[in-house]
Structure formats: structure tokens, C-alpha cells
Amino acid sequence: MKQIPFFSLNVDHKDKKAIMRSLNNNWLTMGSQTLIFEKKFAELIKTSKVNCVATSSCTASLHMTLLSLNLKKDDEVILPSLTFVADINTVIFAGGKPVLADVNSYSDLTISPESIEKKITKKTKAVIIVHYAGYECDMKKILDLKKKYKFFLIEDACHALVSRYKKTYLGLLGDVGVFSFYSNKNMTTGEGGMIVSKNKKFLYNMRSIRNHGISKSLIERNKSILSYNIIKPGLNYRIDDLRSSLGISQIKKLKRNNLKRMMIAKKYKSFIIRNKIDVGIPFQKKIGFDYSYHLFPIILPPNINRDHFMKFFKNDGIQLSFHYIPIHKFKIFKKYGKNLKFTDYISNKLVSLPLHADLGKKQQDYILKTLYKYFKRFKKNPQISL
Numbered sequence: 001m002k003q004i005p006f007f008s009l010n011v012d013h014k015d016k017k018a019i020m021r022s023l024n025n026n027w028l029t030m031g032s033q034t035l036i037f038e039k040k041f042a043e044l045i046k047t048s049k050v051n052c053v054a055t056s057s058c059t060a061s062l063h064m065t066l067l068s069l070n071l072k073k074d075d076e077v078i079l080p081s082l083t084f085v086a087d088i089n090t091v092i093f094a095g096g097k098p099v100l101a102d103v104n105s106y107s108d109l110t111i112s113p114e115s116i117e118k119k120i121t122k123k124t125k126a127v128i129i130v131h132y133a134g135y136e137c138d139m140k141k142i143l144d145l146k147k148k149y150k151f152f153l154i155e156d157a158c159h160a161l162v163s164r165y166k167k168t169y170l171g172l173l174g175d176v177g178v179f180s181f182y183s184n185k186n187m188t189t190g191e192g193g194m195i196v197s198k199n200k201k202f203l204y205n206m207r208s209i210r211n212h213g214i215s216k217s218l219i220e221r222n223k224s225i226l227s228y229n230i231i232k233p234g235l236n237y238r239i240d241d242l243r244s245s246l247g248i249s250q251i252k253k254l255k256r257n258n259l260k261r262m263m264i265a266k267k268y269k270s271f272i273i274r275n276k277i278d279v280g281i282p283f284q285k286k287i288g289f290d291y292s293y294h295l296f297p298i299i300l301p302p303n304i305n306r307d308h309f310m311k312f313f314k315n316d317g318i319q320l321s322f323h324y325i326p327i328h329k330f331k332i333f334k335k336y337g338k339n340l341k342f343t344d345y346i347s348n349k350l351v352s353l354p355l356h357a358d359l360g361k362k363q364q365d366y367i368l369k370t371l372y373k374y375f376k377r378f379k380k381n382p383q384i385s386l
């Protein structure tokens with residue numbers, strides 16, 4: 001069996017043609033293709049095109065969103081510790097104080113509403129939730145908390161391209177939703193992001209900050225007068241037309257690819273259950289068309305060492321990963337995380353199995369066979385060195 005990488009890039013000849021079309025348009029920076037990309041993304045998640053702003057990354061989207069809150073010193077933003085570091089970095093760069101919350105349980109790795117409520121103070125201005133692995137957070141309870149405490153709700157929907165909660169696409173349930181098109185996401189533009197919101201004034205602001213604070217984009221100015229105004233200080237967080245062209249092409253196959261991911265996730269789950277393999281399966285009962293299946297996380301039992309487990313797979317040519325090292329486990333962020341019982345336990349027990357649309361049947365079977373083999377060999381003697 002050849003090497004099985006954790007992830008494989010899903011770029012085909014149609015994607016390549018789309019980029020070439022953009023190159024041939026004689027326009028590389030943000031222009032007509034970006035407007036089309038925003039429109040197509042809006043259609044994908046069933047919202048209006050005015051509700052979507054494409055950006056250079058999700059980090060840029062988060063940074064601009066948090067900047068718009070005008071956070072003052074000691075204003076707090078609650079977020080899960082189990083997420084990518086961009087979430088906390090952008091809170092800090094926007095001048096806020098991060099407060100890290102726990103996940104629900106070993107079977108639900110999304111942020112716990114109970115943990116959020118315990119951490120709410122008079123200084124809480126915003127909450128960032130992460131739809132981990134593509135499964136929705138407990139939106140009923142979180143929206144109830146929002147109503148009660150009136151915080152600004154940001155949905156990090158990077159894993160949820162595209163998932164739904166009660167028929168509404170994730171990212172459209174809070175004040176703002178942010179997405180990433182980084183190359184390992186369910187669809188990609190290489191680097192890229194999207195902000196979605198129903199608040200038109202907020203999005204007008206985002207469009208301006210994205211483009212140095214300039215009142216109108218170049219393509220709009222080319223249509224009328226070239227002169228422009230600066231309405232507030234801004235940054236350069238634009239996506240370009242090359243990447244937008246790729247995004248337009250990738251959108252076309254996203255739902256089809258998510259279905260392939262669903263079939264693999266289904267197969268993994270039933271194999272693990274049928275063979276009584278001693279790992280926890282978060283979100284075990286969540287199967288169906290509402291999820292993006294971005295990751296397939298498992299939780300190792302207490303007696304299994306993660307490095308040992310991952311090395312065994314590596315020796316068999318399979319690359320595993322884990323998402324993530326919880327933020328409070330980094331020395332520089334330790335002070336922001338207290339009482340995170342579930343996150344603490346899973347921090348060195350969480351493993352992600354390869355799951356992507358191009359993973360062939362033979363590869364899936366080989367991954368499952370290796371999993372079976374590991375537990376057969378090491379369940380009783382997990383300390384045996386490899």
C-alpha cells in the first residue's frame with residue numbers, strides 16, 4: 001500500500017481552467033470574479049449576495065469583525081479552547097481579553113453553553129463559537145444565552161462548509177459567520193475567507209476595511225468616477241480574482257464532495273462500532289445530509305498513548321493528525337483557560353483519521369484494518385515499543 005496522506009488537494013482540470021480564464025481576463029486583483037464568487041457563495045448557503053464579503057483568509061475575516069466591535073481594554077470575548085489559534089490571536093490583536101471555555105463532552109466537541117454561561121461577566125462583549133468538525137454547536141441554548149446576555153455572536157464556520165441546523169446554513173445563525181478556504185478545507189481557494197451577515201451596515205464596513213478604508217472598490221470606481229474617499233482606517237484583506245475563480249469552480253462540487261465524505265464517515269463509524277474498537281466517536285449519532293464531515297475525530301482510551309498510536313499508523317504509511325492542541329495548553333495562552341475539564345482530558349487523546357473526497361475504497365479499508373490491528377495487538381500491552 002502506498003502512503004496515505006492525511007489530506008489530498010481536490011483540484012481538477014476544471015479548477016485549472018477557471019484560473020486560466022481569470023488570467024486571460026487581464027485582471028488579477030479583486031474584481032468581477034470576486035463579485036461572482038460572493039454571489040455564488042450566497043446562493044450556496046441560500047442567502048442574498050449582499051450578505052457575503054470575500055476576504056484573504058478567515059483570520060482576516062475574524063480580525064475585521066472583532067475590530068468592528070471597538071473592544072476596550074478588559075472587554076472579554078469567550079471562545080472555545082479547542083480551536084485553531086487564529087480565533088484567540090485575532091481577539092488579542094483587536095484589543096480584547098480572551099476567555100477560554102470548555103467543550104460539551106467527550107461525545108460533543110463543540111463549545112459548552114454551560115461553560116459559556118459560567119464565564120460571562122459584565123465585560124463580556126462577544127462569543128466566538130466553532131462548529132467543530134462540521135457539526136453545529138448547541139444553537140438553541142447559545143441563542144437563548146445571546147438573548148439573555150446580549151453578546152455579539154460570531155460563528156467560526158471554517159469546518160462547516162456547508163452544514164445546516166434546522167434547514168439554516170451554519171454561519172447565518174449568529175451576528176456574523178466566518179469561513180476559511182485554506183487548502184485543507186472542504187473547498188479551497190488556496191488562502192481565502194468569507195464573512196456572512198444579515199447586517200448590511202456591518203458588511204459595508206467590512207468591505208471598506210478590507211480595501212484600505214476606501215469607500216468604493218476599484219471595479220466600482222472604474223464604472224463611474226475614479227476619485228475616492230477614505231471613510232475609516234483600513235487594511236488590505238482582499239481576496240484576488242485568481243483565487244475567486246478557483247472558489248467559483250470549487251463551489252460547484254462542494255456538495256457532491258461532502259456526500260462522499262459522508263459515506264466514508266458512515267463507514268468508519270459502523271466499522272468501529274461493529275468491531276467494538278475501544279475508541280470514542282464524537283458526534284457518533286450525527287449522520288445525514290446536514291453536515292460537512294470536515295474531520296473524523298476519535299478519542300483514544302486512557303491507557304493508549306497518542307504518540308505510540310500515531311507512530312504505528314505512520315509505520316504503516318498512514319498520516320494521522322489531531323485538531324487541535326487546545327489553546328490553553330500553549331504556555332503563552334495558559335492564563336486564559338481555567339476549569340476546562342473535558343478539553344484537558346482529550347488534549348492528548350484526540351486523533352483525526354484521514355477523511356476527504358478523494359480517499360479511495362482501498363485506502364479507507366486499509367486505514368480501518370490498521371486501526372483494528374492496533375487494538376488487537378496493543379489493547380492489553382499498550383506500552384510495547386514499536
Ligand SMILES: Cc1ncc(COP(=O)(O)O)c(C=O)c1O
Nearest residue numbers: 057058059084086158180181182
Ligand atoms: C476553526 C478554524 N478557525 C480559523 C481558521 C483560520 O483560517 P485561515 O487559515 O483561512 O485564516 C481555521 C483554519 O485553519 C480553522 O480551522
